[in-house]
Amino acid sequence: MPARTFNDDVDWDGWPVDAYLAENYRELHPSDAAVIAHHSACYRRLDTDSVERSLEFGAGPNLYPLMLGAAVCRRTDAVEAGAANVAYLRRQLTEGPDASWSPFHALARDLDPRIPASPGAALARVRVVHGDVRAVPQGRYGLASMNFVAEGVTEDFAEFTALCRQFVRCVVPGGTVVAAFMENMPTYRIGETTVWPGCPVDVHTVRSVFAPLTGELTVTRIDADPTLPDYGDSGMVLLSAVRR
Ligand SMILES: C[S@@+](CC[C@H](N)C(=O)[O-])C[C@H]1O[C@@H](n2cnc3c(N)ncnc32)[C@H](O)[C@@H]1O
Secondary structure, eight states, X not given: OOOOOOGGGSOGGGOOHHHHHHHHTSSOOHHHHHHHHHHHHHHHTSOTTOBSOEEEETOTTOOHHHHHTTTTBSOEEEEEOOHHHHHHHHHHHHHOOXXXXXXXXXXXXXXXXXXXXXXXXXXXXXXXXXXXXXXXXXXXXXXXXXXXXXXXXXXXXXXXXXXHHHHHHTEEEEEEEEEEEEESOOSEEETTTEEEOOOOOOHHHHHHHHTTTEEEEEEEEEEOOTTSXXXXXXXXXXXXXXXX
């Protein structure tokens, strides 16, 4: 049996930001729209500015989850291990977001008009933290969001489970968690050459990992998006809950 790749085995500084953006986020795909609609429905249940501090767990170069919290979170920490992703995020915050993020912002704002009117303003409360999500202290946040991280950074199911637990425990009891996972995604390629660890999960495994830690748990799924590259997945799993 080939050796499994764990989170610490990977050089996250080498994440291929441009290729990842080109494959996933240079246009608004139907699956992004579904994730935005899902997360937005959770945020819309929360009062304006009601969360002092929120966490984006493994932010990567994806700006739309950071925009979604703009009406509710007075500050968002985007925690990310990879140097190239951190550099991209910092540039987006200081120089303004790439125009390709405008349709994502427009949809988020259509769904929640409390979100500020420009993509740059919607990111004004974000701080980029270059660090390891496993080092985030427990109970620091009122809300946490995780998109395509726990199942896309290890091949080991026990490590996937540990990352999900760490994600939930970053939030105070009663705090909100929202997440999106690639469904049944094996180890995947980005661009021509790079290979990244994946841990196949589905609605049942995600529910079984989160059920002991959370209440008000909802876990749903969407089909694979034919407009996205084939990463070997069968769709996405979407989750919302509150920490017990
Ligand atoms: C599949 S990408 C998802 C990125 C982003 N959340 C998105 O929605 O596209 C996984 C991300 O997790 C980051 N990552 C991996 N291990 C990490 C760790 N231990 N701490 C913080 N970030 C980590 C990677 O650098 C990468 O940006």
